[in-house]
Amino acid sequence: MGTPSGLIATAAFQALAVSELQALGVSGLPLLVVDHPLGGEKPEGVLRRAHQAAEQLAGLIFPAR
Amino acid sequence: MKLSSELLELPDSPEAVLAAFCDRQWCDGLPIVPPTPERVEATLGAVDADPGELLGLMPPLWREATLEKLAINAVMAGCLPEHFPVVVAAVEAMLDPAFNLYGVQATTHPVAPLLIVNGSYAKAIGMHAGAGCFGPGFRANATIGRAIRLILLNVGGAWPGRHDMATQGSPAKFSYAIAENEAGNPWQPLHVELGYDREASVVTVFGGEGPHNVNDHVSTHASGILHTVADTAATLGSNVKWYLAQSQLLVVLGPEHAATIAADGFSKADVKAFLFEQARLPLRTLRLGGMWGIQDWPPWMLGITDPEARLPIVRAPEEIFVIVAGGAGKHSAVVPNSTFSRAVSRPITRIR
Numbered sequence: 001m002g003t004p005s006g007l008i009a010t011a012a013f014q015a016l017a018v019s020e021l022q023a024l025g026v027s028g029l030p031l032l033v034v035d036h037p038l039g040g041e042k043p044e045g046v047l048r049r050a051h052q053a054a055e056q057l058a059g060l061i062f063p064a065r
Numbered sequence: 066m067k068l069s070s071e072l073l074e075l076p077d078s079p080e081a082v083l084a085a086f087c088d089r090q091w092c093d094g095l096p097i098v099p100p101t102p103e104r105v106e107a108t109l110g111a112v113d114a115d116p117g118e119l120l121g122l123m124p125p126l127w128r129e130a131t132l133e134k135l136a137i138n139a140v141m142a143g144c145l146p147e148h149f150p151v152v153v154a155a156v157e158a159m160l161d162p163a164f165n166l167y168g169v170q171a172t173t174h175p176v177a178p179l180l181i182v183n184g185s186y187a188k189a190i191g192m193h194a195g196a197g198c199f200g201p202g203f204r205a206n207a208t209i210g211r212a213i214r215l216i217l218l219n220v221g222g223a224w225p226g227r228h229d230m231a232t233q234g235s236p237a238k239f240s241y242a243i244a245e246n247e248a249g250n251p252w253q254p255l256h257v258e259l260g261y262d263r264e265a266s267v268v269t270v271f272g273g274e275g276p277h278n279v280n281d282h283v284s285t286h287a288s289g290i291l292h293t294v295a296d297t298a299a300t301l302g303s304n305v306k307w308y309l310a311q312s313q314l315l316v317v318l319g320p321e322h323a324a325t326i327a328a329d330g331f332s333k334a335d336v337k338a339f340l341f342e343q344a345r346l347p348l349r350t351l352r353l354g355g356m357w358g359i360q361d362w363p364p365w366m367l368g369i370t371d372p373e374a375r376l377p378i379v380r381a382p383e384e385i386f387v388i389v390a391g392g393a394g395k396h397s398a399v400v401p402n403s404t405f406s407r408a409v410s411r412p413i414t415r416i417r
Contacts, residue, residue, distance in 0.1 A: 012230075016227065023126045
């Protein structure tokens with residue numbers, strides 16, 4: 001089964017992340033994209049990104065039928 | 066010699082060649098020397114090796130760094146064939162995992178590999194270590210440094226804003242190569258300090274920011290000059306210190322500063338010890354901004370609560386590199402590293 005793996009990136013780094021996945025031969029890995037930036041955000045901004053990631057993660061774990 | 070790269074036919078004009086390479090994002094925006102098969106073969110001839118020899122996979126796109134691909138970019142940069150052994154050794158050094166080239170290439174931090182070349186080969190090919198060594202004006206420095214950048218762009222694939230995520234980039238990303246001024250160094254040159262024979266020729270790659278100026282026209286003793294160096298090195302905005310285990314500092318002393326320091330009886334180890342003790346920031350300053358709150362410090366530093374405690378910016382004195390370069394004048398430079406990349410050296414051995 002292996003270890004479930006994915007990649008979390010902010011939108012500004014999405015192109016780099018996709019390129020890396022392709023270059024490393026793992027383009028099928030799930031990619032979770034949250035708003036940019038992460039640094040310098042107030043707690044409510046961090047919370048919003050956490051919700052974005054959680055929603056996407058839930059969609060990966062429990063895909064809609 | 067059999068080359069494997071695809072041939073591109075272009076009109077025989079400098080303007081057309083530049084336009085074609087810029088359109089394809091194959092250059093740094095400056096004119097290039099067309100990498101014709103004859104020129105590439107002449108460059109490869111300087112190292113007497115198979116064009117297909119693979120040095121490794123170069124990040125961020127993990128493409129094959131073959132000697133042929135390196136030679137194409139060296140020609141484009143304007144290198145002479147005799148410059149190529151330095152380029153090859155530098156790429157070998159950059160591909161050492163300790164250098165963490167992926168991090169240096171892809172980070173938002175404006176850093177570039179600085180090449181420091183020591184030994185007789187630097188002099189033989191005209192690498193400049195004197196006045197204005199960081200540029201412009203010296204073909205070997207300029208073209209070897211530029212070849213490295215073109216390789217990082219074209220082989221590694223670090224195109225700005227796409228795979229090189231540097232927020233603002235850096236002039237150092239055009240070309241960043243010097244020789245050490247060994248004649249002006251009152252101590253051991255860098256390569257001897259690192260364990261190589263004095264007769265060896267060695268390239269050291271240091272993933273660093275552009276040089277930060279150290280102006281001290283008044284100090285007549287080591288203490289004053291080194292306090293000025295320390296103050297330049299320890300700033301809130303620098304990345305160095307926040308990831309302490311990986312932080313390194315390069316100090317490029319001008320020969321006049323080096324002579325004054327040595328005349329006070331300071332060894333190179335003394336210089337490093339002084340800077341380790343004095344290039345510090347008080348906890349109250351560190352709390353103001355920078356990367357406060359997300360720093361990666363050892364437990365003993367995280368346990369400090371006295372706001373006046375002065376905390377180090379590198380783990381130990383040996384994380385400070387001291388070289389001598391430049392000409393007349395009372396200036397030196399500090400080059401902070403990218404804080405996740407270690408300096409790596411390789412001997413320049415592929416010399417015909």
